[in-house]
Amino acid sequence: MSRYRYLFSPMRIGPVVVRNRIVFSAHLTNYAEDGLPTEQHAAYYRARAAGGAGLIVTEEHSTHPTDWPYEKLIHGFHSAVIPGYRRITDAVHRHGTPIFAQINHNGGQGSGMYTRLPVWAPSPVADPLFREVPKEIDRREIAEIVAGYATVASHCKAGGFDGIELQCSHSSIVRGFLSPAMNIRTDEYGGSLENRARLLLDIVAAVRDAIGRELALGVRLCGDELIEGGTTVDDAVDVARMVEEQGLTDYLNTSIGVATASLYMIEASMQVPPGYALFIPSALRKAVDLPVVGVGRFKDPLQAERALAEGHCDLVGVVRGQIADADFAAKARAGLADDIRLCLSCNQECVGRMGLNRWLGCIENPLTGREAEAEARGVDAHLATQPRKVVVVGGGPAGLQAASTAAARGHDVVLFESSDQLGGQARIAASVPSRAEFGDIVRNLVHACRRSGVAVRLGRSADVHTVMAERPDVVVVATGAEPARPYWAPPDADTVVDVRDVLEDRVRPEGHVVVVDELGFHQATSVAELLADRGCTVEVITPGMVVGQDLGVTLDLEHWNVRAAAKGIAQRTDLVPMGWSRGTLTLLHHPTGENVEARSDWVVLAVPQHPVESLYLELRNAVGVEVHRIGDCVAPRRAHAAVIEGERIGAAL
Numbered sequence: 278m279s280r281y282r283y284l285f286s287p288m289r290i291g292p293v294v295v296r297n298r299i300v301f302s303a304h305l306t307n308y309a310e311d312g313l314p315t316e317q318h319a320a321y322y323r324a325r326a327a328g329g330a331g332l333i334v335t336e337e338h339s340t341h342p343t344d345w346p347y348e349k350l351i352h353g354f355h356s357a358v359i360p361g362y363r364r365i366t367d368a369v370h371r372h373g374t375p376i377f378a379q380i381n382h383n384g385g386q387g388s389g390m391y392t393r394l395p396v397w398a399p400s401p402v403a404d405p406l407f408r409e410v411p412k413e414i415d416r417r418e419i420a421e422i423v424a425g426y427a428t429v430a431s432h433c434k435a436g437g438f439d440g441i442e443l444q445c446s447h448s449s450i451v452r453g454f455l456s457p458a459m460n461i462r463t464d465e466y467g468g469s470l471e472n473r474a475r476l477l478l479d480i481v482a483a484v485r486d487a488i489g490r491e492l493a494l495g496v497r498l499c500g501d502e503l504i505e506g507g508t509t510v511d512d513a514v515d516v517a518r519m520v521e522e523q524g525l526t527d528y529l530n531t532s533i534g535v536a537t538a539s540l541y542m543i544e545a546s547m548q549v550p551p552g553y554a555l556f557i558p559s560a561l562r563k564a565v566d567l568p569v570v571g572v573g574r575f576k577d578p579l580q581a582e583r584a585l586a587e588g589h590c591d592l593v594g595v596v597r598g599q600i601a602d603a604d605f606a607a608k609a610r611a612g613l614a615d616d617i618r619l620c621l622s623c624n625q626e627c628v629g630r631m632g633l634n635r636w637l638g639c640i641e642n643p644l645t646g647r648e649a650e651a652e653a654r655g656v657d658a659h660l661a662t663q664p665r666k667v668v669v670v671g672g673g674p675a676g677l678q679a680a681s682t683a684a685a686r687g688h689d690v691v692l693f694e695s696s697d698q699l700g701g702q703a704r705i706a707a708s709v710p711s712r713a714e715f716g717d718i719v720r721n722l723v724h725a726c727r728r729s730g731v732a733v734r735l736g737r738s739a740d741v742h743t744v745m746a747e748r749p750d751v752v753v754v755a756t757g758a759e760p761a762r763p764y765w766a767p768p769d770a771d772t773v774v775d776v777r778d779v780l781e782d783r784v785r786p787e788g789h790v791v792v793v794d795e796l797g798f799h800q801a802t803s804v805a806e807l808l809a810d811r812g813c814t815v816e817v818i819t820p821g822m823v824v825g826q827d828l829g830v831t832l833d834l835e836h837w838n839v840r841a842a843a844k845g846i847a848q849r850t851d852l853v854p855m856g857w858s859r860g861t862l863t864l865l866h867h868p869t870g871e872n873v874e875a876r877s878d879w880v881v882l883a884v885p886q887h888p889v890e891s892l893y894l895e896l897r898n899a900v901g902v903e904v905h906r907i908g909d910c911v912a913p914r915r916a917h918a919a920v921i922e923g924e925r926i927g928a929a930l
């Protein structure tokens with residue numbers, strides 16, 4: 278009997294029975310090639326089925342050739358997809374898990390860049406991200422859209438799917454029709470909500486006709502577009518009632534925001550509280566009897582159980598939670614919730630890579646996105662043939678990952694950490710209030726080390742003698758990076774300091790502080806907020822076009838700008854620091870070539886670091902020991918690189 282009474286009770290969704298309430302809801306993966314599903318798709322979903330998910334819903338499949346907003350979209354309208362569908366469904370069914378296909382036309386939330394065709398939408402209202410005026414579709418084209426959904430649904434049926442989900446929520450022509458902000462038609466598809474919902478109901482009817490009653494059919498609705506004049510939860514409730522009255526749909530899924538204008542709320546980062554979108558399924562559930570899925574930053578099984586127990590929803594979408602840990606459900610069921618590698622809601626390697634047209638990964642799970650490769654190599658069952666003594670030096674993400682992977686493979690592992698706490702720079706990064714959840718990466722890695730039996734020596738600076746005294750067969754050096762002083766900062770200027778000096782409390786800047794952002798990530802914005810909270814007057818300057826440039830793809834930029842404005846933090850761009858003298862920072866405004874001065878009491882630097890490599894270089898000359906180095910002591914980068922290199926070396930020993 279599971280401790281999660283609601284989460285692990287089976288339920289019926291139309292003709293399909295799910296063994297638990299945990300849904301791996303739809304999400305792009307960029308694993309498709311030439312519009313077709315791949316082996317990687319099959320392996321990716323198989324891993325989540327094996328990991329105990331109750332229901333899997335695939336990423337969207339396009340229903341019409343006018344819809345191609347991003348390169349690696351599955352073109353469901355070609356029958357060539359069917360063998361790939363079959364590979365996916367067979368792989369998932371082997372674990373007794375049902376799998377639905379999400380089908381969609383993105384409407385005006387796209388461009389003609391790939392198709393060389395106009396985009397189709399209810400009205401010629403340009404999407405704020407794509408900025409392309411769509412063609413208002415006429416009756417004939419509406420009929421073509423409806424027929425396209427039916428065709429793709431029949432391809433899905435032929436490919437062995439157990440159900441179809443219509444994405445009518447955050448990026449969809451159907452959402453466009455439902456939205457008063459996007460639909461300004463005056464015919465029977467515009468105006469009243471009944472008219473705006475007509476396309477949705479037409480599609481539901483056509484798809485049901487195509488799949489019959491043996492497959493489940495679901496509708497994913499947007500509960501609040503979060504845009505001026507857009508749909509709200511009351512509209513969603515009314516649409517849900519219409520869908521239920523039609524009598525052809527088996528469940529409702531939910532979402533919040535519009536994939537382009539308010540994407541930062543769909544895949545909310547750690548700045549937004551867990552379960553933030555629960556008011557939507559909650560409202561729908563009060564109005565209809567259809568099962569309703571609630572989604573939005575469910576990180577651990579207890580949160581999910583609570584949402585069910587409190588009656589907000591019937592099923593819980595756990596997307597990033599299962600991207601980070603494919604075995605989320607199985608671990609929860611077995612009472613091993615502590616073993617779950619908690620998602621950080623950092624968006625760095627999942628959402629962030631989607632925005633860069635790369636395949637989906639995870640900052641803390643190096644196997645995500647590499648499941649097919651791992652299956653081919655049989656990584657799961659990979660125990661070391663010859664157990665060895667391994668010494669790891671450095672307790673940041675690289676060292677912790679290397680140690681836990683090596684120990685899990687049967688090696689005898691000792692880890693040295695010079696400070697009295699594990700986590701390295703990840704722990705420091707998590708020390709500011711709005712970034713606390715980043716610290717879960719340390720929690721997860723430390724837990725994995727403990728579970729696999731790594732012997733940790735804290736507060737022990739390891740030199741060549743300490744390391745060699747352990748009689749290691751292998752040494753893995755993960756000594757990280759240290760702050761570096763830019764050429765223009767005088768060595769004796771003690772009010773010019775590094776971000777780490779502030780976050781580790783070695784200095785306490787006061788008064789007017791300029792933060793220099795040359796990294797374009799959380800370092801500058803985090804320290805700026807911390808200092809503003811402490812009463813400093815803060816200005817962030819950057820040579821880039823925006824402060825925190827890379828926060829755009831992780832969906833943190835909007836939140837940062839809101840908080841920066843609220844805290845009175847000034848931001849200035851296009852400025853390159855050139856020199857510092859007696860409280861004056863000289864800056865080059867590179868678009869004009871003019872020098873600008875900024876007076877300040879302190880300068881805090883978020884600039885590139887130096888690798889700490891001396892131990893590695895010394896050990897390399899020691900006789901008879903195999904030495905590797907990983908992570909920032911090779912080249913200072915972000916946490917994903919540390920984890921990947923830790924995993925790679927741990928798996929190779």
Ligand SMILES: Cc1cc2nc3c(=O)[nH]c(=O)nc-3n(C[C@H](O)[C@H](O)[C@H](O)COP(=O)(O)O)c2cc1C
Nearest residue numbers: 302303304305337544572573574595596597627628
């Ligand atoms: C990388 C990524 C891509 C997504 N793509 C889709 C999609 O194609 N269709 C969809 O309905 N939702 C999509 N979503 C939204 C998720 O279904 C879900 O609503 C969102 O991730 C919040 O759930 P979570 O906090 O459990 O991750 C995507 C989410 C992520 C992380």
Ligand code: SF4
Nearest residue numbers: 620621623624627640
């Ligand atoms: S990259 Fe970050 S947000 Fe995405 S799944 Fe991994 S831990 Fe979660």
